[in-house]
Amino acid sequence: MKRPRRAAARVRSAIVGLAALLGCARSAAGPGATLSALGAALERKDYDAAYALTSADFRARVPFAAFRAELDEGGPATQALGQRLGAAGESRRPRVTVELAPGEPLGLVEEGGRWLVDDTALFEPWSQKTPRAALRSFVRALEQRRYDIVLRLCPMRRRAGLSTEALRAFWEGEHQTENAALLQHLRAALGAPIVEIGDEARLSYGAGSEARLIREDGVWKIEDPD
8 A cells, every 4th residue: 555655756856846947937838738648748748748847956966767667556556647837737827936046935927928026025125914924124224224124023912112213223232143143044045935823933954943933913023032
């Protein structure tokens, strides 16, 4: 019973690599056409055609022999995957994602032959809608020395005695070097997994550091950046 599960897992792993190229597709036909072509190739077991739809980086990491063996071993699961990809390709609105910085993806969609921005986050630099958005706002605010925003990101119970000048003195004072290193590590981890349970969230980063957030009045705030 373990072998089919392992085979299915390897098939999914192989296709994850294929999916990566769809987000970067530059052909005139667009990502939807690539999905449809890939699905059709898998359904008819034309693994040469499927492999040809992968990026040069994917082919460098996964030799064709290993690619074919994994898909062959998947059996019906591979053909079922092909059907799902084909259906997704037919209904999929062409979309790409550009990584502006760690944890800052920007989505674009194709409309009328033009690629247009389809991501509200770009126009909400101080968003607190999600834990990740709040962390991005926190990092950006500190980098731009917007301590009024940093204060807004503090939970109400921690604001007693705090002011923009007090925050400036802390982040730019005697611990400036240490704080700058913390900020650098936090920015690098903005795309890392965040554990969210109810009104609390945690992001592990660096060497044993952890940012903790809470949801207060419907928005996320930084309980402790480290």
